Amino acid sequence: MHVSLNEFTSTCRRALDSLGFPPGEYEDAADMVVWLEQHGLGGARLLGEILPRLAENRWPALTVTHDDGGCVMMQMDHGSILHGGSLAADLACTRALASGLGLVRLHGCSDRSFILGYLARCARRGHHIAAFWCTGEPRRAVQNVAVALADARLPVFRRFRADGGGEQEADTDTLTLMATRDFAMLPAASDEHTDMELLEMVTAEEFEARSRRAWDQGVEIDASLWRDLSAIRDRRLVAASEESRQRGAGETNPAD
Numbered sequence: 001m002h003v004s005l006n007e008f009t010s011t012c013r014r015a016l017d018s019l020g021f022p023p024g025e026y027e028d029a030a031d032m033v034v035w036l037e038q039h040g041l042g043g044a045r046l047l048g049e050i051l052p053r054l055a056e057n058r059w060p061a062l063t064v065t066h067d068d069g070g071c072v073m074m075q076m077d078h079g080s081i082l083h084g085g086s087l088a089a090d091l092a093c094t095r096a097l098a099s100g101l102g103l104v105r106l107h108g109c110s111d112r113s114f115i116l117g118y119l120a121r122c123a124r125r126g127h128h129i130a131a132f133w134c135t136g137e138p139r140r141a142v143q144n145v146a147v148a149l150a151d152a153r154l155p156v157f158r159r160f161r162a163d164g165g166g167e168q169e170a171d172t173d174t175l176t177l178m179a180t181r182d183f184a185m186l187p188a189a190s191d192e193h194t195d196m197e198l199l200e201m202v203t204a205e206e207f208e209a210r211s212r213r214a215w216d217q218g219v220e221i222d223a224s225l226w227r228d229l230s231a232i233r234d235r236r237l238v239a240a241s242e243e244s245r246q247r248g249a250g251e252t253n254p255a256d
Contacts, residue, residue, distance in 0.1 A: 001226055004218045008044070009034045015229045016082075018236030019054055028118065029082040035117025037219050039154075040202075040210040043114070048225040050080060050111055055232070059083065070101070076108040081175060085115045089177055093127045096179035104177045112175045116146050119155050122179065123148035129179040130186050134170040141170030142199060149183055154204040154211075160196040 003011075012030035021029055036043025060079025064072060072091060076084055088106045095102025112133040122129045128150050134141040148155035180186060 001221055001223045002218050003221055003226070005034065005038055005214055008037065008219060008221065011226075011229050011233055012047070014233040014236060016054075018232045020059060021082075025083075025086070028086040029114075031121075032082060032085065032114040032117040035120065036114060037221075038211050038214040039116075039207045040214075041113065041116070044219065044221050044225060046111065046113070048222060048228075051225070051228060054080060054082070062087070065107075070099070071103045071105065074104065074106045076106060078108050078110070080111045081106075081109050081114050082111060084109065085112075085175070086118050088175065089115065089118050089122055089129065089131075089179075092129065092177040092179040093122055093125070096127060096129075096181055100181050101185060102177075102179040106175045106177070107171075108173055109175055110173065113144065115175060115177075116155060116157065119146055119148040120153065123150055123152050123155065126150045127179050128181070128183040128186055129177065132176040132178075133174065134172045136170075136172065141172055143170075143196070147186060152204060154207040156204055157200075157202045157207075158198065159200040161199055 009030060012033050013027055016026040016029050017023075019026075033043045033047045036046065057079070060077040060083050062074060062076050062079070062084045065075050066073035072095070074084075074088060084106065088104045092102035092104040095104075112131075112135075115131050115133075119129050119131055128148070130145070130147045133144050135144060136142050143160045144157070145160065146155045146157045178186065
C-alpha cells in the first residue's frame with residue numbers, strides 16, 4: 001500500500017514506543033527506519049523482517065568492555081542496532097569533540113544498515129563520521145562503508161568484496177564508528193581500491209534524488225507490515241486511553 005513519509009514516520013514511532021523503546025530512543029529508531037526507506041534501501045522491508053524479534057525480545061544490555069581513552073569497545077546482548085546505534089554514534093562524536101578522534105566498536109549487534117540514517121544526522125550537527133560493517137557469511141562477507149562529512153546532508157555508501165572475492169574471515173556482528181574533527185583523518189573510501197571489488201556505490205546525489213521521489217510520491221509499504229505496525233501502535237493507544245479513564249474515574253476534586 002502507498003503511504004506518505006509522514007504517515008510512515010508517525011506509525012513507526014508509535015509502534016516502537018508501544019514495543020517498549022524509551023522516549024528519545026523510539027524516535028531515533030523510527031527515524032533510522034524511515035531514512036532507509038526514504039533513500040531507497042528498503043527500510044520497511046528490513047523492519048518487517050525483524051519486527052517479531054523486536055516484539056518478543058527484552059531490551060538488550062549494552063555494556064562498555066574496554067575504554068583506553070581512544071577506542072571504546074561496547075558489547076550488546078544480541079540486539080538490533082535500533083536499540084543502541086544512536087548512543088554509539090553520539091559517543092563517537094563526543095570523543096571526537098574532546099580529543100579530535102572518536103572510535104567506537106559495537107559488538108553483538110544486528111541490522112547495522114539502519115545506522116546510515118543516524119550518520120546523516122551526525123553530519124548535519126557538524127561531525128565527520130564513518131561507519132564500517134560486514135554482512136553475509138563470515139568467510140564470504142561484504143564490507144559496507146558509509147562516510148558522511150560535516151554539514152553534508154547525506155552520506156556516500158559503498159559495498160565491497162575484499163580481495164576480489166577471496167575467502168577471508170570477517171566479523172559479521174560488529175559495527176565500527178569513527179568520528180573526527182578533521183575529515184583527512186577518515187580512512188579513504190575511494191571506489192578505486194585495486195584490492196577491493198566494488199559491488200555497489202550510492203552517492204549523495206543519488207540519495208538526494210531518491211529522497212525527493214519519496215517526498216513527492218510517498219513510499220510503498222507491504223500491506224501485512226502496515227497492519228502489524230498499526231496493530232502494535234493501537235495497543236499503546238488503547239492502553240493509554242484505559243489508563244486515562246481509570247485515573248480520571250478515581251480522581252476527586254480537592255474542594256469536595
